[in-house]
Structure formats: structure tokens, C-alpha cells
Amino acid sequence: MTDLNNNLTSNQPVKKLDSDGVFHSWSAQGSLDPLVIKSGSGCRLWDYEGREYLDFSSQLVNTNIGHQHPKVVSAIRAQLEELSTVAPAHANYARGLAAEKILARAPEGFHKVFFTNGGADANENAIRMARTITGRDKVLSSYRSYHGGTGSAIVATGDFRRVPNEYARAHVHFFTPYLYRSDFWAQNEEEESARALQHLRRVIEAEGPGSIAAILLETIPGTAGILTPPKGYLEGVRALADEFGIVLIFDEVMAGFGRTGKWLALDHFDVTPDLISFAKGVNSGYVPAGGVIISERISRYFDENMFFGGLTYSGHPLGMAAICGTLDAMEEEDIVGNAARIGSEVLAPGLKQIAEQHEVVGEVRGVGVFQAIELVEDRESRQPLNAKSMGQAKASMVESGLLPFVVANRIHVVPPCIVSVEEAKKGLSIISDVLGSIRR
Incomplete structure (x- = not known):
């Protein structure tokens, strides 16, 4: 395959090309199973099979203006x-x-x-x-x-x-x-x-x-x-x-x-x-x-x-x-102002509510669209939530159509600065549902 303007309808050819030839960052190569992404627009991404994801990672916290801004x-x-x-x-x-x-x-x-x-x-x-x-x-x-x-x-x-x-x-x-x-x-x-x-x-x-x-x-x-x-x-x-x-x-x-x-x-x-x-x-x-x-x-x-x-x-x-x-x-487009408003009016109060609802949350913090949820085994000891539970939480979020940014025992809530109120609330809802399913 040499034509980048392909008509693929399956993720598998892309996965095979990746596993055959791509050496990934910060990884042991043999166990990788990367998510396939074909296209994007705004805060949304799609794979070759039409699966949609809400990007709450901004990739590596860099797509501040969203995907494919015209x-x-x-x-x-x-x-x-x-x-x-x-x-x-x-x-x-x-x-x-x-x-x-x-x-x-x-x-x-x-x-x-x-x-x-x-x-x-x-x-x-x-x-x-x-x-x-x-x-x-x-x-x-x-x-x-x-x-x-x-x-x-x-x-x-x-x-x-x-x-x-x-x-x-x-x-x-x-x-x-x-x-x-x-x-x-x-x-x-x-x-x-x-x-x-x-x-x-x-x-x-x-x-x-x-x-x-x-x-x-x-x-x-x-x-x-x-x-x-x-x-x-x-x-x-x-x-x-x-x-x-x-x-x-x-x-x-x-x-x-x-x-x-x-x-x-x-x-x-x-x-x-x-x-x-x-x-x-x-x-x-x-x-x-x-x-x-x-x-x-x-x-x-x-x-x-x-x-x-x-x-x-x-x-x-x-x-x-x-x-x-x-x-x-x-x-x-006042995108910086939007990041400030979404942070103060949607993300901060939404994260506070998540912390009140789920004992697994030790602390929430941040500003703008740069916020984090720190997860713990229990609030008294503040011991970080174990890697297995974090892995399961990440997989559940992806399965629910949310692309998260997970580091150690934290979920970083970092959508693009253009994120809408509805998208921000949807992302928080998915996170809350997933945290509610964690059994310590």
C-alpha cells in the first residue's frame, strides 16, 4: 500500500503496518496494542471502522486548538x-x-x-x-x-x-x-x-x-x-x-x-x-x-x-x-477565554462533585483545561491506586469512547481548549461512571 488516500474500512492493516515497522517511544515493543486513529475534527477522533472517541488527552496535551482547525x-x-x-x-x-x-x-x-x-x-x-x-x-x-x-x-x-x-x-x-x-x-x-x-x-x-x-x-x-x-x-x-x-x-x-x-x-x-x-x-x-x-x-x-x-x-x-x-x-475565536470558562464553570465543579461521589479520589486540582484527578487506595493513607486498577480504568474509558491521559495514579483532564460545555460534561460523566466501577 503506497496511497495515503486509501479506502480502508478496517483497523487491522494499519495495526499490521505499525507492528511490522514502527518503533514506539517509552515502550517495550512486544506487548504494544496501539489505538488506531484515522481522522479527527475538533475534540473528536475516529478510527477506520467508524468508532468515535472524545479526545480528553489533547494527544500529548498539545492539540490546544483541536483537530483539523480550518x-x-x-x-x-x-x-x-x-x-x-x-x-x-x-x-x-x-x-x-x-x-x-x-x-x-x-x-x-x-x-x-x-x-x-x-x-x-x-x-x-x-x-x-x-x-x-x-x-x-x-x-x-x-x-x-x-x-x-x-x-x-x-x-x-x-x-x-x-x-x-x-x-x-x-x-x-x-x-x-x-x-x-x-x-x-x-x-x-x-x-x-x-x-x-x-x-x-x-x-x-x-x-x-x-x-x-x-x-x-x-x-x-x-x-x-x-x-x-x-x-x-x-x-x-x-x-x-x-x-x-x-x-x-x-x-x-x-x-x-x-x-x-x-x-x-x-x-x-x-x-x-x-x-x-x-x-x-x-x-x-x-x-x-x-x-x-x-x-x-x-x-x-x-x-x-x-x-x-x-x-x-x-x-x-x-x-x-x-x-x-x-x-x-x-x-x-476567544479560545483562551473558552479554556478559562470551561475550567472554572464546568471542569472544576464537575471534578469536585466526582471527588465527593467516589472514595477512590484523593484529590482534584488544576486550572483551565489543565486539571487532574489523583486516585488512591484509601483516603487516609493516600496510597496511590495500584497499576492494575489504573489500567482497567483507562481501558474502560477508551471502551466508553473517551481518550484519556493517564499518568501513574492520575487521570489528567486535558481536553482541547475549544472543548464545549456538552463535551466537557460528557467526558466527566464517563470518568465518573468508570470510577464508580472500581473495586478496591
Whole structure:
């Protein structure tokens, strides 16, 4: 089969092609049974046999504008017909326009955008900039984090995937706030924030402030559990970075561009970092793209100093067209506002009701269309729900026509930012029914 415009009516040929030739991420290959997807529109996906799924995962929390948005598809098509690729050394209208539109959503004082292929190499290059401008080596990041699968990004990551991949140098991890499972014996958010900041200060002091180039944090950690930092924490991190001359990098790859009901997650806080990494929602992954938004201070340094970094596809015109189409559509259709309204008026109260109804729910949390349900064996011990029950819950949701995002003992409630009230309620109803069937 060579024709992509096929007339398949069965999923099996696609599964066979996949099993015969595709090597999957983060997986033991022999036991895989991937879900087959043929097409999509908005918040819906279909397989080759006509089965419909409500996408409550946004794939990997990236299709913020939904599937096949006509304005984004049209922008990509128009660019494809004019110029499909161009070297990054040249000036290109789509690239410059994408940078202009991104900078318009950044905090005051940001000056340039360095484009990458995705979020991992955005973080790689943010780290490279921080090391260059400070002349220091170490990078501090959280144990509860995910920053990408490439060399430094995976070692900056805190979760278990870091351990087999620790080849990059000079990475140090610390604990960030998570009141539900506090590492600081805190009883409230004020204690959690203060003690987490004291812990970070001690790590900086113990590692040697003069050796630390950067603190890299997801503004709101995503894969780690959608952990909104308590009041004062990010402000305190900014103060520590200033005190010790450390570059502060906010990773907005998952949380940025509408996901939290703001253009950037950092807009919820009174904090401005030095560098912002982004990807995913900036063009909903229609064409791979990411980048680093650079503050003027750091940008000006590289006016006279060489930046030793680059990518063949930096600012690829198709990716840039997708960014322009996405950001225009999000503004014109108030998609960011929709994410905020759905989050506050449907998801948050709906999740609170689910928590009240099901003893298996330990905590619900989040903002916008970036929310999570943490499942436990029992509420007193807070022991995470076992892997078998989580697997069964995920399978039941898929069988009921919901495509979930399940991580460890959590269901992340992360539909596209365009999700309707009816779709959001339907997704919550399926989740509630499935949780009601769990027998501990």
C-alpha cells in the first residue's frame, strides 16, 4: 500500500503496518496494542471502522486548538504552496511573523525568539544560553518534572525516565511544592511554600551558588501531576535566582498557549523569568515547532557573542505558518477565554462533585483545561491506586469512547481548549461512571 488516500474500512492493516515497522517511544515493543486513529475534527477522533472517541488527552496535551482547525490547515496549505522549506539563515516572512505574534503574548522585556523543532530542544537551547551567559555549568530542576527526551532535557527531568539516561553533566534536582504529598511536613500552602523555598536555598548554598547557571521549572508541572505552585513560591524562586545571579527558565511547553486559561501559565503569577521555553500548544503540534522566548538582557549579550547552537529546521516555514494560524484563530475565536470558562464553570465543579461521589479520589486540582484527578487506595493513607486498577480504568474509558491521559495514579483532564460545555460534561460523566466501577 503506497496511497495515503486509501479506502480502508478496517483497523487491522494499519495495526499490521505499525507492528511490522514502527518503533514506539517509552515502550517495550512486544506487548504494544496501539489505538488506531484515522481522522479527527475538533475534540473528536475516529478510527477506520467508524468508532468515535472524545479526545480528553489533547494527544500529548498539545492539540490546544483541536483537530483539523480550518484556519490552521489553510495557513499551512498556503505556505506549502508558496515555499515548503528554507534554511534558518535566511529571512522568511512566516518566521518573522510567528516571532512577532509570540512576543506579543510574552511578558514585557522579552526581545527575540529562537525557534526549535519541539519542547525538548527548546529546553536544551535555553540551558545552553544560560550556561553561556553565566559561565557556569550546573542546572537545578525539580524531581517532579518532565523537560523532554533529549540529552540535557531528559537529565533535567526528574521522573523515572531520567535514571537510564543520565549522560549529561552538571544536573541537580530538588523538591518543589506538592501539599497533598508534602515532602516538608507542611499543613497548609503557606508552610509548603516557605519550606520548599528554604529547601531550595539550602540546595543552592550546598551546590555552590557560583557554579549554578540556571533554575529550570515548569511553571505548572504537567506530566508530574498538574501541580499549581502555592502563592509566593515562584516569586520566591525568582528572588533566589536574583540573589545568586542564576538564570531562571520557565518551561511552558505543556502549560502554555491557552492550556491554563491564560496565554501563558506564568500570567497567573507575578513573576517574570529570563527565558521561556515553549512548543505543543503554540501550533497544536500540526507541524513540529518549539522555541525559546529570550529576555532583552540575554538577547543583547548575543549581539556581540557567538551563540553556539542551531538546527536545520529552526523556524521551518510550515511550522511557522501553523503558529500564525493557531495564534490568530485563538485570538479571533476567544479560545483562551473558552479554556478559562470551561475550567472554572464546568471542569472544576464537575471534578469536585466526582471527588465527593467516589472514595477512590484523593484529590482534584488544576486550572483551565489543565486539571487532574489523583486516585488512591484509601483516603487516609493516600496510597496511590495500584497499576492494575489504573489500567482497567483507562481501558474502560477508551471502551466508553473517551481518550484519556493517564499518568501513574492520575487521570489528567486535558481536553482541547475549544472543548464545549456538552463535551466537557460528557467526558466527566464517563470518568465518573468508570470510577464508580472500581473495586478496591
